[in-house]
Amino acid sequence: MRGGWPDKLSPVDAVLWGFRLVVLVLVVWGTIGTVLAAKYSGEVWLDFLVFGLSQGSIYALIALGYTMVYGILRMINFAHGEVFMAGAYTAYFVADALARSGHLDRYPLPSLLLVLAVSMTTSTLVGVLLERVAYRPLRHAPRLVPLIAAIGASFFLQYAFRGLYGSGFKAYPEPDILKGVWTFAGVRILKTQAVVLVAAVIMMLGLYAFVMKTKTGTAMRAVAEDLEAAALMGINVDRIIVTTFAVGAAMAGAAGLLYALVFKQVHFFMGFVPGIKAFTAAVLGGIGNIPGAMLGGLFLGLVESVGPILFLDGLGIVAPYQLKDVIAFTMLVMVLIFRPSGLLGERLAVKKA
């Protein structure tokens, strides 16, 4: 952002400042209204908080794929939501078979791990294929071209799954051990949400360790910073790019299973909204920045969950929860306008080719 005040306020600036002010006033007013009305108990707030965090951790897992690919190729892989869907959808068949045979309840942990493995493997395959078929041939094309290819690939995957498995919802089986609640120190938490949150956090820490501590992870960061210089180190850049797609897709596949555990259904179009939300989360955290994607995801989930009743209920809006997407996308627009580098931004000024 430019330092100091502009000499003259242009009409665009005035509108933007007005927009900022309106949002701020609405948020403050709504929050005060909600707090004063004291309609919700502490337990309700806690429920929304935990739901927001578990939802946000799923966004964060998906957001990692957007941010890692962007970091290396400066390209938004808009088919990433479908990579997520492909994993969850394919794993559904395994989960369903395991539920029918009774294995899911008799051996819940191995069964869930198997379903997770199938989901991650499928997503990884789809992600790698996507890179090979749709993006690599366009590596040196103008930036708009791979973006269009991504949107095309996204439709292709959606309608391929629709063609193969129909357009209906399929109910994901719920293992018995994940039904019900746990109580910690008088606080009750839905088992599914706790498991989702813990699993997602473990996965994110694992990814972070991989990127920061291993040779391949360091090479990824090197390629992200300067592709040509990385090639001069003897790094096979193509292989690192495929690895990045694979790792990002595996995270999306894991997120797919967690999402299916929370919402208990799959559908050919299920990748679209979480995909866009995760993209929002990645932008929110500062696209290209891995901790940023994690933080952005958790933050978005939280605001989306707590925001409607905190900001909107106090304004007298009926059924504010219907407007959670409005909150998410208003945040996206605000970040793009006022702080395009995101929450964490770029840590160093870097020359971009």
Place this chain on the structure above:
Amino acid sequence: MLTVSDLHVYYAEIHALKGISLEVAKGEIVALLGPNGAGKTTTVKSLSGLLHPRAGVIELEGESLLGLPPHAIVTRGVAHVPEGRRIFNRLTVLENLEMGAYIRSDAGIAQDLQRVFALFPRLEERQTQVAGTLSGGEQQMLAIGRALMARPRVLLLDEPSMGLAPVLVEQIFETIVDINRQGTTILLVEQNAAMALDIAHRGYVLETGIVVLAGTAAELVANADVRRAYLGE
């Protein structure tokens, strides 16, 4: 050791190198001189595989490097320190050096790390620091050290003196001589002809994509054209 003959490189339709031939013998320092836009950087980029010549020969001890991707050329023993250093700003000094040794998994890496630290003690002091916070001179040391970590047989140096204070340039050039004495063959691209010819055994002068002069360093220093155009007389 390194043989280039009749090399033609195009940028789209612009004929940047019009049949360059040069030779770097084992153990030599060879300087590549010439004004801006003569094709010096284009030449080294072709050698390291960043550019793809349309015609010509590039051979390392008889093996053709033409058409190989950059990572395959590093594996064959040619390391390139690019113009403008191009270190990884967001990686630490140590991570930068580890990336230099990316192609290797032998036990000699730790030993080479000590060798680089011996050449550039500043890097050892700053090994945990993020490379973007180094000074210009330290960044150039890191760029050279990083290339040495691949244990190259031939080192391509593109404008190592660029943007550095004279005192640092002198230091860097002394180190280049040390590296050469330790057995690495060097092709040195420089605008600073006086410094380059001071340490080089032989040199080539490029102008608009062709070699206009070649000879030993002493011959070039004595040449009236070189003195007028590059040594400021």
